[in-house]
């Protein structure tokens with residue numbers, strides 16, 4: 078099963094991806110993680126990516142695709158995978174399709190987790206991060222035992238600038254413009270499924286699994 082998981086930051090992609098990886102025994106390919114990994118392992122594509130990052134430029138799509146291809150060629154991907162955080166743009170989606178076709182495969186489902194902006198603000202403004210160890214908490218869903226203090230290391234908790242309402246809405250606006258293009262592109266393939274991700278994690282999980290089992 079080959080999946081693409083779409084959705085804005087705060088839609089719960091990570092949690093749903095975890096459910097899916099467990100149920101179907103397929104790995105989650107998170108672009109940020111594999112980019113860091115490729116650079117660490119000094120793979121061919123990793124070295125090329127690093128030269129762009131060292132000069133402060135964005136890593137070009139062809140190199141990101143190259144790194145994803147390197148990752149998809151590994152043994153644990155033989156039964157499929159979940160792509161998380163890629164593609165972000167129409168150009169990336171087209172490049173990915175070309176690359177998959179070259180390898181004789183295609184994506185089975187594109188799952189788009191939809192949440193309205195007001196709810197994202199409510200979810201994300203509650204996040205708190207430990208300044209010392211990076212552990213995440215949520216004032217409502219996952220509070221620390223002592224207010225303002227990390228359970229793991231006792232460090233001070235703070236709210237990231239990224240999690241302020243104006244920033245969240247701005248980021249959502251940027252995300253949404255690209256997401257519309259991806260929705261139009263994948264709708265044509267008949268593999269696009271949108272899921273209302275405003276409900277509980279369990280409700281969203283059931284909706285996602287229903288699609289994957291169909």
Ligand SMILES: [Zn+2]
Pocket residue numbers: 207208209210211212227228229230231232
């Ligand atoms: Zn901590």
